[in-house]
Amino acid sequence: MSETTYDIIVIGAGIGGLTAAALLARDGYRVLVLEGHIAPGGCASSYQRKRPNGDTYIFDVGATLFAGFTAGGAHHWVGQKLGIRWPVRPLEPAMEVWLPDRRITRYADERWRTERQAAFPTQAWEAEGFWQEQERIADIAWRFAARQPALPPERLNELPSLVASIRPEMAWLLPHVWRTAGQALRAHSITDRRLRTYIDGQLLISAQTTAANCAWLYGAVALDFARIGAHYVMGGAWSLARVLEESLLRDGGTIRYRSWVRRILTHERRAVGVETERGERFTARHIIGNLTLWDAQRLLDHTASRAFDQKVTAAPTGWGAFTLYLGIGAAALPAGTAEHHQVIANYEQPLGEANSVFISMHPADDQSRAPAGQRAITISTHTNAARWWHWRTTDPPRYRAEKAAMADRLIATAMLALPGLRSQLHYMQAGTPFSFWRYTHRHYGMVGGLPQHLSSSGIFSLGPRAADVTGFWLVGDSTFPGQSTAAVSQSAIRVYHAIRSEL
Ligand SMILES: Cc1cc2nc3c(=O)[nH]c(=O)nc-3n(C[C@H](O)[C@H](O)[C@H](O)COP(=O)(O)OP(=O)(O)OC[C@H]3O[C@@H](n4cnc5c(N)ncnc54)[C@H](O)[C@@H]3O)c2cc1C
Known part of the structure; x- marks a missing residue:
């Protein structure tokens, strides 16, 4: 059995894991990344599908719309630190939102104010107060985030830098700390x-x-996404991970694919190494898990502390995603249509489960993504992950039938924005939470991190030391600040600073 020693081992080459790995390698540490899949990026990756007739598509598996590349953003800071150029370009508008009886264009610039007043005239005056409060909170929060506060604080020695990142303007946030968005609306x-x-x-x-x-x-802050600058990643989402991988390799790091880690090795409650499914062992002074909290618990096995077990039990259940990957004729797209659309079919039904869908397509001038005259499109909806898991493992025929029915419902909802969709379909593939589990090994295929309830958000989020095993760090969308590639990069920056202070 081989055993090789590194300064840092990173389990998983998602954007969180790769960002932490690239930053640490840049500073000269010996870094090994072990990734189970054949390519990096995790939920923010892409795959190529070549059809027998030669048509070739590049589909984004999950993330399609990106932020954090403007000054103060996490990707921006990482890019400067690594000396890399991100292959991105701004998107304006960020998206169009289709309600059953109206369409709202989510502009990034000052047109948004006029648009929101025209879109929601019934209570325009009250709504304006709401939007101004939202933007003020977001402005303060973005400035705070740019100072990279150690949130949630986990050690006494993190308090001085956290306190130093607080500014008097933040006192204005205090009345909002214990509120839900619903209470703010009320x-x-x-x-x-x-x-x-x-x-x-x-x-x-x-x-x-x-x-x-x-x-x-x-x-x-989440409602502010468009205002801080939505971006498209040229060539597909996987270009982000590739740039990070190149940076890691340039700085002497190592990445191994098809290497699922089955166990985190510990000694006296200190993480000392990992064991892969092939039985290889690697040791290091620090282990970073680019894992959901449930998967971290599984890999730590009996070592996980009772406190961590309690955190896992208390965590809210996340969502799964049902996705369609489509090749469609450009004739299906109305002239001048935006690249991203959220469509809500029915006011009376709960959101998710095909009543709300998100459509993404690449800009027409990125010709690397689809055959001439076509576009590669992703349509996704939030779905209950456990149900798909249950059908797949106990009743495969039902799983297939539900999959076909859900695909049909997604297309029907998407057609409220793109009426020509069905008649212009050249290619279609569907993915369920089970598919996400197969490719990422995320618990039940749940994606998108934890729902941001009052009890699981901000200072109540999980921090990188949540597992309470010395030398083991969590990065990714289970930890603060949550989902999105920008957020997981912020979690990686936090781990980078913390490990540097210990090495
Ligand atoms: C449908 C969908 C749409 C989304 N849309 C957006 C969007 O538009 N914009 C946005 O910013 N975000 C979006 N997100 C969220 C975003 O993709 C994620 O929050 C983010 O990519 C998560 O990154 P991560 O680093 O936490 O880990 P992950 O992406 O989960 O990556 C973890 C990696 O670790 C590997 N791994 C796991 N276990 C092991 C193991 N035991 N051994 C070895 N390797 C292992 C996995 O294979 C994977 O590559 C979307 C997500 C989905 C699913």
Whole structure:
């Protein structure tokens, strides 16, 4: 049995794991990344599908719309630190949101104010108060985040730098700390069902929960996504991971694919190494798990502390994603259509499960993604992951039938925005939470991190030492600040600073 020693081992080459690995390698540490899949990127990756007729598509598996590349953003800071150029370009508008009876264009610039007033005229005055509060909270929070606070604080020695990142303007946030977005809406007397549905839809995709349960500080920042600059990644989402991988290799790091880690090795409650499914062992002074909290618990096995077990038990259940990967004729797209659309079919039905879908396509001028005259499109909806798991493992025929029915419902909802979709279909593949599990080994195929409830957001989020095993660090969307490639990069920056201070 081989055993090789590194300074740091990273389990998983998602954006969180790769960012931490590249930053540490840049500083000269010996870094090994072990990735189970054949390519990097995890939920923010892409895959190529070549058809017998030669048509070739590049589909993004999950993430399609990116932020954090402007000054103060996590990717921006990482890019400067690594000396790399991100293959991104701004998107304007960020997206169009389709409600059953209206369409809202989510501009990044000052047109957004006019648009929101025109879109929701019933309570325009009250809504304006709400939006101004949201933007003020977000502005303060973005400035705070750019100072890279150690949140949530886990050690006394982190407090001085955390305190140093606090500014007097943050006192203004205090009344909002214990509020949900729903309470903020009530405080502004907003009852307009259309506006509330719009906000629920936007929060579901960015905070994994709707206004009733979403922590308002998080929600206000999540609703700001377009204003800070949405970006498209040229060539597909996998270009992000590839740039990070190149940086890691340039700086002497190592990455091994098809290497699933089955166990984190510990000695007297200190992580000392890992064992792969092939029986290889690698040791290191620090182990970073680019893992969900459930998977970290599984890999730590009996070593996980009772405190960690309690955190895992208390964590809210996340969502699964049902996805369609489509090649469609460009004739299906109305002239001048935006690249991203959120579509909500019915005000009376709960969101998710095909009643709300997110459509993404690459800009027409990125010709690397689809055959001439076609576009590669992803359509996704939030879905209950456990149900798919149950069908797949106990009743495969039902699983297949449900998959076909869900695909059909997704297309029907997407057609409210793109009416020509069905008639222009050249290629279609569907993915369930089971597919996400197969490719990423995430617990039940749950994606998108934890819903940002008051009890699981901000200072109540999990930090990188949540597992309470010395030398073991969590990065990724189970930890603060949550989901998105920008957020997991922020979690990686936190781990980078913490490990540097210990090495
Ligand atoms: C459908 C969908 C749409 C999304 N849309 C957006 C969006 O538009 N914008 C955005 O910013 N975010 C979006 N997200 C969220 C975003 O993709 C994730 O929050 C982020 O990519 C998670 O990164 P991560 O580093 O936490 O880990 P992951 O992406 O989960 O990567 C973890 C990696 O670790 C590997 N791994 C796991 N276990 C092991 C093991 N035991 N051994 C070895 N390797 C292992 C996996 O194979 C994987 O490569 C979306 C997600 C989904 C699913």
